Amino acid sequence: MYTQGLDQKPDTEKQVDGTEQLVRFQARIDADEKIEPKDWMPDGYRKTLIRQISQHAHSEIVGMLPEGNWITRAPTLRRKAILLAKVQDEAGHGLYLYSATETLGVSRDQLTEQLLTGKAKYSSIFNYPTLSWADIGAIGWLVDGAAIMNQIPLCRCSYGPYARAMVRVCKEESFHQRQGFEIMLELSRGSDAQRRMAQDALNRWWWPSLMMFGPSDVDSKHSAQSMAWKIKRFSNDELRQKFVDVTVPQAEFLGLTMPDTDLDWNESRGHYDFGEIDWQEFYEVLKGNGPCNRERLAARQSAHDDGAWVRTAAVAYAQKQKRRCQAA
Amino acid sequence: MTDKTHLFEYLLRLGDNALVLGQRLGEWVAHGPELEEEMAMANFALDYIGQARLFLSYAGEVEGQRRDEDQLAFLRDSIDFKNVLLVEQPNGDFGQTIARQFLYESFYQFQLEGLSRSTDTRIAEIAERVSKEIRYHLRHTRKWVLRLGDGTDESHKRIQNSFDELWRFSGELFVADETDNWAVEHGIGPNPETLSSRWNQFVGAALTEATLIQPDDGWMDGGGRYGRHSEHLGYLLADMQFLQRAYPAASW
Helix, strand or coil: CCHHHHHCCCCHHHHCCHHHHHHHHHHHHHCCCCECCCCCCCHHHHHHHHHHHHHHHHHHHHHHHHHHCCCCCCCCHHHHHHHHHHHHHHHHHHHHHHHHHHCCCCCHHHHHHHHHCCCCCCCHHHHCCCCCHHHHHHHHHHHHHHHHHHHHHHHHCCEHHHHHHHHHHHHHHHHHHHHHHHHHHHHHCCCHHHHHHHHHHHHHHHHHHHHCCCCCHHHCCCHHHHHHCCCCCCCHHHHHHHHHHHHHHHHHHHCCCCCCCCCEEECCCCEEECCCCCHHHHHHHHHCCCCCHHHHHHHHHHHHHHCHHHHHHHHHHHHHHHHHHHHC | CCHHHHHHHHHHHHHHHHHHHHHHHHCCCCCCCCHHHHHHHHHHHHHHHHHHHHHHHHHHHHHCCCCCHHHHHHCCCHHHCCCCHHHHCCCCCHHHHHHHHHHHHHHHHHHHHHHCCCCCHHHHHHHHHHHHHHHHHHHHHHHHHHHHHCCCHHHHHHHHHHHHHHHHHCHHHHCCCHHHHHHHHCCCCCCHHHHHHHHHHHHHHHHHHCCCCCCCCCCCCCCHHHCCCCCHHHHHHHHHHHHHHHCCCCCC
């Protein structure tokens, strides 16, 4: 759908030599200048940003579902309040990010349609189920933890609206990460049943969290250009390693066992070595064959369909009010 | 009944109304008609859970049996829940949630106004704070009553139907019983009977503006405040209390 937006190039663009513009554009990026919505930008840059920011927005929105599962079942009122606030933050992130995408010439309706038709992707992690309360802890600790690793560099992304949105998103995410860790801590210091719940959540969420950083650098098809445009600042594997290095001691602190027999500190590298990711699983989930892909999209679709009459009514009412104002 | 048991009872009613409605609104998260509305629902749910915590913690202290907010919320069965029937009614479609919200909050705003003048300073302080939240909710909810009532034929029909269906739960809000009379005598809270004319006026004005018909006061359902609930509450509690029931005495 966004090609529609991309086709509407400003007339001025045609008057200037494309190559010269590209050189000037790259020079601005290299000088760490921010690119703003009205500035000229290459189609590829625009397209990459639309893809990336909207995927990010969709992930926030779909991500509300697995966590939303536990709002009604949170074990204490304090935990319920924290979870509600967290999920509300995610809706807020979705909103800023949709707005940031709109500055690139694509509407929220178009983006929603892309999500619902399966044309746009969202983070595969949300296609895994939340089976116990510990999953809410594991999501905060690991999924938000991994998201922060990915997102902190985006605060310095070359595209102004995205970079600014990410500053706020990151602050809230790091709060969520600490809350998730706190849930895990409480469980790991609790009864045997609670520890079992926590360990099971770690077993199920660890590998999918590592997959959140995307394919290995060798196979990542978007990386090089995104690096040159400063949309991306670190490679997938660098960020994944950083995440592993930070998270392993946290798991030790919790007294939980990482579900990876190859995990070991490598003195000479100064990093943890870890086992091979099951990329087959990653690509299957990406294709739609994860445990909850169908449920997630069906839930968004039914929210959209069930709400159609409400949105239509709101528009009709606004039009009536406008006519009344004009008539008055 | 002693002052202590009356006050405990009174606080449970306030706390349970907030808790049950907060729980209902929480069910909307990630299923709303529009992202903005999902945020609004989560926000309202969060406000209500916060209110429930304030009222139930206080109730636990008054009771003096070492029950905290969570023991009161998660370890009582429906017979001991003192909320009105209106707040436990299922969400239905978005319009039904709006209608339920509007009927209840139109009452709650006036109740809070009275409570903010309570001789019990703790209640007065809570009510003062909560009034601000409810004023904002009500502005939002009233606007939706107008949009849906005066929107399309379909939305008009749907929300009219929701008001018709829910109207029978409005009577319970204004019945004064022994506990209410005790509260009035001690300056703790308002007499609910005296709130009904303002409520009727407030609700009536919005319904008229929304081109909706105010349902007739016919037979009114009730009993929630005495632990006689609709079938819906049991499921709500089963869902809400599951972890505390399945893992007794665990800390979360």
